[in-house]
Amino acid sequence: MKRLFLFPRANRRNRGTILIVAVGTIVVLSILAVGAGSSVSQELRLSAFLTDSNTSFYYGLSAVRAMKAYWQFASSPLVTTFYELRPRPLDFGERTVEAVFSDEEALVNISRSPSEILLRIPGIDGNEALVQEILASPAALKEDLLRLNGMDPEIYATLKDLVTVYGDGKVNINTATPQTLSILGCGEPLVRKIAEFRAGEDALEGTEDDNVFNDVNVIPTLLQPYGLTASEKIFLEGLIFAQRLKTYSGNIRFEMAVKQGNKTLRTIRAVVDLASGQIKRWDEE
Amino acid sequence: MMKNNAFQTGRSVSQGREGFTLVEALIVVSLFAMLGLSLSASFATGLKVWKRAAALVYSQRQPIIGLERLALELRRAVATPSLAFTGSEDQCSFPNVLSEGLWNISYRYDAATEKIYRSAVAAYGEEEAGASRSIINHVENFTLSFYGYNPVSEVMEFMDTWSANLSGLPKAVRVTLQVKGGEFEKVVLIPAGQ
Numbered sequence: 001m002k003r004l005f006l007f008p009r010a011n012r013r014n015r016g017t018i019l020i021v022a023v024g025t026i027v028v029l030s031i032l033a034v035g036a037g038s039s040v041s042q043e044l045r046l047s048a049f050l051t052d053s054n055t056s057f058y059y060g061l062s063a064v065r066a067m068k069a070y071w072q073f074a075s076s077p078l079v080t081t082f083y084e085l086r087p088r089p090l091d092f093g094e095r096t097v098e099a100v101f102s103d104e105e106a107l108v109n110i111s112r113s114p115s116e117i118l119l120r121i122p123g124i125d126g127n128e129a130l131v132q133e134i135l136a137s138p139a140a141l142k143e144d145l146l147r148l149n150g151m152d153p154e155i156y157a158t159l160k161d162l163v164t165v166y167g168d169g170k171v172n173i174n175t176a177t178p179q180t181l182s183i184l185g186c187g188e189p190l191v192r193k194i195a196e197f198r199a200g201e202d203a204l205e206g207t208e209d210d211n212v213f214n215d216v217n218v219i220p221t222l223l224q225p226y227g228l229t230a231s232e233k234i235f236l237e238g239l240i241f242a243q244r245l246k247t248y249s250g251n252i253r254f255e256m257a258v259k260q261g262n263k264t265l266r267t268i269r270a271v272v273d274l275a276s277g278q279i280k281r282w283d284e285e
Numbered sequence: 286m287m288k289n290n291a292f293q294t295g296r297s298v299s300q301g302r303e304g305f306t307l308v309e310a311l312i313v314v315s316l317f318a319m320l321g322l323s324l325s326a327s328f329a330t331g332l333k334v335w336k337r338a339a340a341l342v343y344s345q346r347q348p349i350i351g352l353e354r355l356a357l358e359l360r361r362a363v364a365t366p367s368l369a370f371t372g373s374e375d376q377c378s379f380p381n382v383l384s385e386g387l388w389n390i391s392y393r394y395d396a397a398t399e400k401i402y403r404s405a406v407a408a409y410g411e412e413e414a415g416a417s418r419s420i421i422n423h424v425e426n427f428t429l430s431f432y433g434y435n436p437v438s439e440v441m442e443f444m445d446t447w448s449a450n451l452s453g454l455p456k457a458v459r460v461t462l463q464v465k466g467g468e469f470e471k472v473v474l475i476p477a478g479q
Contacts (some may be wrong), residue, residue: 017316024324028331035335039342046346053353057360061476143387147367147409171446271474282476283361283382 036102055095056258056266057284063090063097063256064272064279071274080248081174082198082206096259104173104251104271105167108183110145110159111138112169117244120183123158130155139165141281143169166251166271173245174198184244185235193226213247215239250275344423348464351421356473358390359458363477368408369449372431373460377447380408391417394427401427401462424464431455433478441455454478 071084085101108121111134118124118131130150139145142165145175146156162179171180173194181191200209213219217240220233228236239245271281305313337478361381368380368389375394380387387408392403401424404417431447431457434440447455456478462469 021320024320028324028328032331032335039339043342046349050349050353051372053357055462057474061474072460105451140367141387143382143408144365144367146386279479281363281382284357 052258052260052265056268057090059095059258060254060256060266060268060270060284062092062271063099064254066090067099067101067252067254068272068274068277080172081210081212083208083210085175085252086206091267094260096267098257098259100255102253102255103172103249104164104253105170105172105246105249106175106177106180107162107164108171108180109165109167109169110134110142110163111140111165117183117185120185121159121162122179122183123155123162141165164251166273167249168246170244170246172247172249173216173219174247175249184239187232190228190232190235193223193228193232195225197223216245216247218276219245251280322478344464345466348421348424348462348469350371350469352460352462352469352471354403354420355392355460356471359473359475362454364453364474370447370454371449372429372447372455372458374428374430374445377431379454382406394424398425401404421462421464423465425465426461428461430459432457432459433474 085103087100090097090099108117115131115135118134119126124130127150133148133150145151147220150240171184178191181194197211199205200211201208202209213222219240220228250273251255252272252274254270254272257264258266258268267285270279272279358381362379363382365380369389370379376392378389378391381390389406389408391404392401400419401421402417403420430443430445432443433451435442435444443459454475454477457472457474459472
């Protein structure tokens, strides 16, 4: 009796057909698998993006609050020196916030400075018409300067890193940049003497041995050992009398990189008023 | 020696194993045609299903990404007297610093087209090229409310509108978005409004 098979073994000629069917099936399945894999990978990336985006904001906010509390309890409510503003990583467990700080009041306040100082700002370079425009409409944001007549992107690009709109208009002499001191009218030798005093014994600013001007009235006395001349002394006393200097600051710029391991999840820039605790500006990238 | 050849031996092809009969060839051709048809049909069906699934996934992702963009820009809102933060139930407009300049960013829901539009206008210049474009489609409902001090009730609360008369920026904005297949709600904290 002849045996019947449900799936009889293919004869030599029919094996080719089976091969083609198998290859076709594998191709279709592979396309579907690649598609499904790509879809899952996109979903995972979207999910990671949303998680990073939402959590990074709160890590940045936590870093701001932590540093505000630290400065309040560590020294005074207001920051004074480069050493206090040294960069530091803030560990929040799964994430680290690498924070770099700079003093907004180390810059020239473009909204509260008199015209003789504004005229010395690089970019403005003695342009009296532009200075009158600046004085007529004080800027709440640096970018407000762009709406002024006579202010073009080139001038703005030159001066934007030298000026601020935050603070009371006085410059913190403990953190003032050489450019700021020049704009205030300090000659190069005086700028050098101030920097030498602040740097301390190791001649490096931002280290533990930095010297501090604790009171504006003692600035000339403290600079005397660094060869302060009579004319420089008179000039400094003029600045002090005109209330252009101070020895502390309350407006700090935070540059924060929220990281997971070595991977930067988000970069955040903020300007914070330490005295009131108010965040004046928040930029996320 | 003669080769074993059908022509040379005079033997009929159908009796030998060297070729195919017409019937055999037709069967093979029809088998391949059926095979090809079934393969292409399954491939086309697969592609159709794939496209439909991808469209569904995209329509679900679009509101999430759009909402995230709105949240990011709201967080970057700045307070300046030259540009006020204003808002109502279906639109909001606020100053943002973008690429070295001050911009007025607006989000607006158009119920007729069921779309949310975003526009960016330079505060002291021309409108952004290609601005005012839809960022979320198929929106069934979009509602905004603004958290801040209400001078009428004299308490901090969510309000339906935020006008230039109210001081500065709201502390937070609640965004509710309803699209086909889901509803999203997000409360966005505005750091500069704290």
